[in-house]
Amino acid sequence: MPxxxxxxxxxxxxxxxxxxxxxxxxxxxxxxxxxxxxxxxLPGGLVGNDESxxxxxxxxxxxxxxxxxxxxxxxxxxxxxxxxxxNRVISITxxxxxxxxxxxxxxxxxxxxxxxxxxxxxxxxxxDHEDIIAAAHDRLKNKILYQPIGFELLEERFPFSELEKLxxxxxxxxxxxxxxxxxxxxxxxxxxxxxxxxLAGAGRPGNLFCFNQQKYFQLQKEGINFEI
Amino acid sequence: MPxxxxxxxxxxxxxxxxxxxxxxxxxxxxxxxxxxxxxxxLPGGLVGNDESxxxxxxxxxxxxxxxxxxxxxxxxxxxxxxxxxxNRVISITxxxxxxxxxxxxxxxxxxxxxxxxxxxxxxxxxxDHEDIIAAAHDRLKNKILYQPIGFELLEERFPFSELEKLxxxxxxxxxxxxxxxxxxxxxxxxxxxxxxxxLAGAGRPGNLFCFNQQKYFQLQKEGINFEI
Numbered sequence: 001m002p003x004x005x006x007x008x009x010x011x012x013x014x015x016x017x018x019x020x021x022x023x024x025x026x027x028x029x030x031x032x033x034x035x036x037x038x039x040x041x042l043p044g045g046l047v048g049n050d051e052s053x054x055x056x057x058x059x060x061x062x063x064x065x066x067x068x069x070x071x072x073x074x075x076x077x078x079x080x081x082x083x084x085x086x087n088r089v090i091s092i093t094x095x096x097x098x099x100x101x102x103x104x105x106x107x108x109x110x111x112x113x114x115x116x117x118x119x120x121x122x123x124x125x126x127x128d129h130e131d132i133i134a135a136a137h138d139r140l141k142n143k144i145l146y147q148p149i150g151f152e153l154l155e156e157r158f159p160f161s162e163l164e165k166l167x168x169x170x171x172x173x174x175x176x177x178x179x180x181x182x183x184x185x186x187x188x189x190x191x192x193x194x195x196x197x198x199l200a201g202a203g204r205p206g207n208l209f210c211f212n213q214q215k216y217f218q219l220q221k222e223g224i225n226f227e228i
Numbered sequence: 229m230p231x232x233x234x235x236x237x238x239x240x241x242x243x244x245x246x247x248x249x250x251x252x253x254x255x256x257x258x259x260x261x262x263x264x265x266x267x268x269x270l271p272g273g274l275v276g277n278d279e280s281x282x283x284x285x286x287x288x289x290x291x292x293x294x295x296x297x298x299x300x301x302x303x304x305x306x307x308x309x310x311x312x313x314x315n316r317v318i319s320i321t322x323x324x325x326x327x328x329x330x331x332x333x334x335x336x337x338x339x340x341x342x343x344x345x346x347x348x349x350x351x352x353x354x355x356d357h358e359d360i361i362a363a364a365h366d367r368l369k370n371k372i373l374y375q376p377i378g379f380e381l382l383e384e385r386f387p388f389s390e391l392e393k394l395x396x397x398x399x400x401x402x403x404x405x406x407x408x409x410x411x412x413x414x415x416x417x418x419x420x421x422x423x424x425x426x427l428a429g430a431g432r433p434g435n436l437f438c439f440n441q442q443k444y445f446q447l448q449k450e451g452i453n454f455e456i
Binding site: 005006007008009046047048049050051052053074076077079080081088090092 | 233234235236274275277278302304305307308320
């Protein structure tokens with residue numbers, strides 16, 4: 001056991017957003033400090049002495065990007081010696097889900113710029129942040145198949161086709177649309193509203209849907225299996 | 229962001245073992261240092277400056293209990309301020325699976341004693357170690373339903389009834405034995421050997437089974453779903 005430990009603790013966050021235009025995206029900052037100055041990276045930073053890990057993530061996100069997160073979950077701790085060229089830094093990583101339109105993103109403190117990048121067009125990143133995004137995407141792919149966390153990414157009211165597109169974007173594959181709709185409707189936490197979809201072109205507009213969270217919690221308590 | 233961070237990083241391990249006599253058990257040490265001197269706790273300790281997190285877990289386990297772990301997986305990082313009465317210590321926790329009979333357990337360094345405790349008879353523990361065990365048990369319950377990690381806990385050759393008992397001990401509930409056997413046999417990674425079970429009492433001894441790991445990896449590559 002070491003007598004004097006010289007290790008720092010940071011938090012980093014993979015924030016996923018989704019719009020039908022941009023698809024599944026990740027929020028990145030361009031670093032304005034060394035190391036990796038001018039390189040894109042995940043928002044994050046050192047944990048304050050008296051601050052919980054979750055508070056540290058929220059603070060760093062707010063400071064560097066202007067974003068607050070509703071859905072935030074711990075992902076994994078990355079601690080390989082040498083992952084930071086300065087000294088030993090262990091990063092406790094989180095992933096979060098937001099509706100991109102709900103926030104004005106704004107770079108500050110250690111971030112010169114902040115931008116959403118489609119998950120398939122991530123630029124070269126600082127540190128081991130590509131590995132962290134890959135781990136977060138794997139976790140999201142897995143989780144969305146048995147917990148309806150996708151609604152955190154959608155507007156309050158959405159056409160059913162948007163939910164399908166979201167699943168295809170997250171899973172990075174096509175889905176059996178008929179089977180998907182049958183399963184999701186059967187769960188019972190989706191509500192069809194009277195509001196019609198605004199269509200750009202011709203065609204018959206469908207009704208918009210919304211997610212009934214209260215009903216979901218109730219079904220969850222009853223031990224319903226939400227596997228897609 | 230703090231200018232001087234004063235946080236230490238530890239690793240702690242929830243090591244699960246299983247014997248048909250003792251059931252599902254957790255390896256605990258009795259601390260011989262303050263704080264919580266003479267209290268049972270998870271084996272663990274501070275991470276060395278140049279050591280990976282996994283190496284730190286294995287070293288602490290070896291030092292304090294004499295045990296080496298084959299199956300080791302990161303669980304969660306516990307970082308609530310105040311979880312350690314001294315200074316801020318963040319614990320990156322792991323869970324591991326071993327065959328208890330494969331090791332002579334032996335307490336040393338920070339451990340005055342080391343002992344296996346049945347999961348239902350865990351004594352009062354130091355720090356937040358009860359929460360850590362609860363999280364590890366949840367993870368194990370979940371994981372054993374879609375990945376055959378239970379074989380890490382069994383002898384190389386075992387009667388089928390042992391596999392059933394193991395699942396019931398881990399899941400803490402009875403299982404539909406006929407359905408369970410049908411599913412497990414269908415997966416194709418279980419081999420029936422010619423060797424007969426040694427029976428203490430009367431009755432017809434069944435054949436012993438063994439886990440074919442190579443076959444499992446092959447099936448896994450083919451994308452087989454191992455959900456029980």
